[in-house]
Amino acid sequence: MTAGTGPLHIDAPTTTRLLTPAATADVLAGVLRAGFDPEAAPPRTAVPVPAGELLLMPAALGAYAGVKIAGVAPGNPALGLPRITGSYLLLDGTNLQPLALLDGAALTELRTPAVSALAVRRLTPDDRPLRLVLFGTGPQAYGHLDAVLAVRQLAEVVVVGRNPIGARALAGYARTLDVPARTGTPGDVAGADLVVCCTTAREPLFDGTLVAPGTTVVAVGSHEPAARETDTALVTRAEVYVEARAAALREAGDLLVPMAEGAIGEEHIAGTLADLVHGRVPTGRPRLFKSVGMAWEDLAVAGALYRAAREA
Incomplete structure (x- = not known):
């Protein structure tokens, strides 16, 4: 994790350290108990590219907005690289100013x-x-x-x-x-x-x-x-x-x-x-x-x- 004048950077080791799987499940349950309706969530956009697929996943919820840009590269494992790549940009929900940049693959590995x-x-x-x-x-x-x-x-x-x-x-x-x-x-x-x-x-x-x-x-x-x-x-x-x-x-x-x-x-x-x-x-x-x-x-x-x- 790094901090400076720009958005906070939350890397993969920090992601693993900050939230346990059980605590993350509690976060998701809390959102649903508070009345959020997933049916109204924006759809995922998938764009074919030569290496595989780019996924764009925007959302707004409470105090935050954000977007994940993920890559799915089926050929990566043969090269010793992760199949899933990406980054997450977290924004202030009231003014859309960037708050944090997160490792998108680590976020997916925690959230799913x-x-x-x-x-x-x-x-x-x-x-x-x-x-x-x-x-x-x-x-x-x-x-x-x-x-x-x-x-x-x-x-x-x-x-x-x-x-x-x-x-x-x-x-x-x-x-x-x-x-x-x-x-x-x-x-x-x-x-x-x-x-x-x-x-x-x-x-x-x-x-x-x-x-x-x-x-x-x-x-x-x-x-x-x-x-x-x-x-x-x-x-x-x-x-x-x-x-x-x-x-x-x-x-x-x-x-x-x-x-x-x-x-x-x-x-x-x-x-x-x-x-x-x-x-x-x-x-x-x-x-x-x-x-x-x-x-x-x-x-x-x-x-x-x-x-x-x-x-x-």
Whole structure:
């Protein structure tokens, strides 16, 4: 973190130090409890570029306004570079003067798992340790493991990844957190209490008929209408929750593909994250929380980071 005459600079290590996943989930819950309606949030703008995609995510909320410019560069991992890049510019909401410049990738790595953790708080039982099956081995997979552990006890973590070395590494990291962990296969979802998908997959990762009633599935890996991590079988069985209906119906391939197939309609969405925060109780069916990531979440977390940095 650096300060001077211009905007405060909040780098990745400072982001990690200032807010825990549980505290970040509390920030998001507080915004929803205060009455903010995510349905009114501005849509994301996506621009194809030679290296991949540029995303522009503006928002205004309370005392702040801001915008995230993120890059998605699929070829970067092969070059030893992060797939997700970007910066966040936080502005004073009353006069639009710059307040802070934040590491956009670090902000995303904090905010996305926190959104999932908030859903997990509302959709999973808290009276026993849960068996987690985690798809993915990248930064979001690590962040989601930390975030889930911040809100629930885990009996076991099963890591499923295309890269065996990465899967073993993540399982090893889980064991350093005193959680039994191993690598596994997609079939392990049959015994899961919680399934978390944070991959770059464009096709379903597992057979949705294997998911037991009462199991919660969280899918965060894509925001593209043609990409999905869950199959039609799961979606048709599940009680589906989203961040906002409008955003999901624009971007959530996990839902849009089954809709295009005629398997479900828009009314299949049972509720939103705000509904859960305000006390909606899920049924005994499988539960699917599909997240696409929204600009209001980035702004809420950026504002909280700025306040924490100023206090520090």
